[in-house]
Amino acid sequence: MTQQDLQPVRRVGLLTGGGDCPGLNAVIWSVVRSATQAGIEVFGIEDGFEGLIAGGTTRPLTIADIRGIHREGGTVLGTTNRGNPFRYPVTINGEVVEQDCSDDVVRAVQRLGLDGLIAIGGDGSLAIAHELSRKGINIIGVPKTIDNDLGATDSTFGFYSAVTTAMEALDKLKTTGESHDRVMILEVMGRGAGWIALHSGLAGGAHIILVPELPYSLDAVLDRIRARWDEERRNYTLIVVAEGAFPAGGSESHIAKAGAGTVARVGGAGLLLEHNLLDAFAAADWSGRDIPEVRTTVLGHLQRGGSPGAYDRIVSIRFGCKAVELIKQGHWNRMVCLRGTQIESVDLADGIAQPHNVDPDGQLVNQARAVGVCLGN
Numbered sequence: 374m375t376q377q378d379l380q381p382v383r384r385v386g387l388l389t390g391g392g393d394c395p396g397l398n399a400v401i402w403s404v405v406r407s408a409t410q411a412g413i414e415v416f417g418i419e420d421g422f423e424g425l426i427a428g429g430t431t432r433p434l435t436i437a438d439i440r441g442i443h444r445e446g447g448t449v450l451g452t453t454n455r456g457n458p459f460r461y462p463v464t465i466n467g468e469v470v471e472q473d474c475s476d477d478v479v480r481a482v483q484r485l486g487l488d489g490l491i492a493i494g495g496d497g498s499l500a501i502a503h504e505l506s507r508k509g510i511n512i513i514g515v516p517k518t519i520d521n522d523l524g525a526t527d528s529t530f531g532f533y534s535a536v537t538t539a540m541e542a543l544d545k546l547k548t549t550g551e552s553h554d555r556v557m558i559l560e561v562m563g564r565g566a567g568w569i570a571l572h573s574g575l576a577g578g579a580h581i582i583l584v585p586e587l588p589y590s591l592d593a594v595l596d597r598i599r600a601r602w603d604e605e606r607r608n609y610t611l612i613v614v615a616e617g618a619f620p621a622g623g624s625e626s627h628i629a630k631a632g633a634g635t636v637a638r639v640g641g642a643g644l645l646l647e648h649n650l651l652d653a654f655a656a657a658d659w660s661g662r663d664i665p666e667v668r669t670t671v672l673g674h675l676q677r678g679g680s681p682g683a684y685d686r687i688v689s690i691r692f693g694c695k696a697v698e699l700i701k702q703g704h705w706n707r708m709v710c711l712r713g714t715q716i717e718s719v720d721l722a723d724g725i726a727q728p729h730n731v732d733p734d735g736q737l738v739n740q741a742r743a744v745g746v747c748l749g750n
Contacts, residue, residue, distance in 0.1 A: 382700055384414040386482065386490045387434065389448040390421035390456065390498030394519045394531030395681030396689035397448035398439075400493050403693025405439045411701055416485060417449075421494075422501060423456035425481040426474050443686060446679045457501055479508055489705055491696050493517050495529075499708065499725045506706045506721060513696045514708035514721050519676055522566035524727030525719045526710035530689045535562070535676040536572045542672055543577025543611060550609035550668075556598060556650065558669040560643030562676050563615035564625070567731045569676065571741065574613035581610065581747040583646070585617035585625065586731040587738075589749025591649055595657075597747035598650075598665070610665075618642045620649070621750075643669040691716045 387404055389397050405415050417434040418424035424431055442449055455462070461474040482490065489511030492502040495518035506512040516523045519535035539561045550557035559579075561569045567584020574582035581597055583589045594612070601607040616639050617625045626641035647669045654664045681689065688711060695709040695716045708724030710717055731738065738748060 380488075380703070382413055382488045384416060384485070384487055385700060386416045386418050386425075386431070386485065386487045387450070388418035388421055388424060388490065388492055389450050389452045389517070390492060390494035390501070391452060391454045391517070392495070392519070393447050393452050393677050394517055395446045395534035395677075395679060396530035396685040397452070397493060397517060398445045399443035399681060399686050399689035400515055400517075400530070400693040400696075401434070401449060402439045402443040403690040404491060404697055405434045406436060407694050407697040408700075409436055411697060413697070413700070416487060418490075420451040421453045421456040421498065422458050422478060423453055424450075425478040426456070426458055426461060427477055429481070431485060443690065444680055446681065454497065457497075459501065459504060475505065475508060478505060479510060482510055489513065489700065491515060491700075495520070496523055496725050496728070499523075499721065503706075503721050503725060511705040512721060513699055513705065514724055515692050515696055516708060516710065516724065519569065520563055520566050521568040522729045523724065524729040525708065525724040527713065528688070528711055530685045530692065531677075531681070532568065532685075534679065534682045534685045535569055536576065537682055538676050538679065539569055539573030539613070539672055540577040542670065542675075543573060543579060543613065546670060547578060547609070547611055550611060553666065554608040554663075556610045556612065556665050556667045558612045558614060558643045558647055558667065560614050560616055560640075560669065560671045562672070564617040564639045566729065567615040567618065568729075570613045570615040570618070571731055571737060574611075574746065575737075575741055575744075577611070577613070579611045579613040579746065581612040581749065582741065583612070583614040583618040583642075583749045584731050585615055585619070587733050587748050587750055588619055588621040588623070590621055591653060593747060593749050594646070594650070595653055602665070612646070614642050614646055616640050616642050618749075620645075640671070643671055 415434045419430040458475045460471040463472045491513045493515040499514045502512045516529045519531045521532040546557040627637045628640040647667045707718040
């Protein structure tokens with residue numbers, strides 16, 4: 374396509390979908406600033422794709438609206454993980470059912486005069502964006518997830534800020550665990566990918582790290598705890614467990630069932646491990662010593678909150694600039710990505726095609742084992 378063939382872009386929509394994470398506001402800040410300088414108006418769409426469904430809210434975003442927000446956590450546009458327009462929950466005759474409202478989104482884009490959308494989200498939100506592109510909407514995807522589970526990009530923004538939060542929690546749990554001779558369990562986010570657990574566990578000095586990709590043996594966990602007591606003469610143990618981790622032969626724990634427009638809520642892996650450890654301790658011979666106490670901390674949404682770290686701010690700003698660059702070049706239906714030190718792009722379909730999971734035989738896992746970390750097997 375030559376420069377003469379490019380259709381001028383005058384107005385784009387911008388939305389954040391799925392779970393929040395540090396760096397969303399930095400992308401918004403970057404998009405608005407770079408688009409404004411290119412003469413492109415940005416319309417903010419509130420609460421993800423819901424802002425384009427009947428009753429949704431949109432508003433113009435100017436440089437005055439976004440001053441300083443790149444330092445802040447969360448998203449000034451709001452977000453939701455329940456706004457899939459292809460499976461939108463509606464109440465009919467008192468029953469909540471799923472309905473395809475994607476045509477409402479197409480009409481809203483046309484009504485607002487948007488030349489396309491910039492969708493900031495994880496695999497779920499970007500899958501929705503891809504389906505909308507097949508209905509004729511121009512899309513640019515920006516990968517966001519603290520889970521770091523998109524295979525087309527070396528990392529996603531929000532991940533390292535979440536890891537830092539988990540690492541700092543481990544630093545604190547170490548001192549209280551050592552003071553009370555306790556086994557301290559920290560449950561972190563990571564439904565299908567254990568990157569937060571693996572990275573924060575290594576950085577925070579965890580002795581045992583349990584991830585969804587490696588179903589764990591309770592006996593292996595017990596052996597590591599016992600070795601610290603008997604051989605290393607250490608009176609405490611730090612365990613990091615991803616929320617999606619589960620024992621061999623079992624399955625992930627849920628704290629809420631799936632419903633119309635929602636997926637099952639994963640959680641409880643830490644407490645399950647605590648209960649299983651206590652049962653095993655009670656049945657073991659501790660040679661007259663007190664049975665170790667176990668305490669579980671669920672870090673939860675603390676990992677999603679707070680200001681982004683320097684790395685995530687920079688990646689977010691670069692992602693936003695690249696999104697606008699692609700729009701100016703007429704390269705729609707792409708996802709920006711990090712490859713090495715460069716910000717590049719891939720076809721949106723390819724961006725969501727391959728998940729990024731912990732490789733059980735990968736370098737980072739092997740290096741964790743090399744420094745004495747137990748991976749549960």
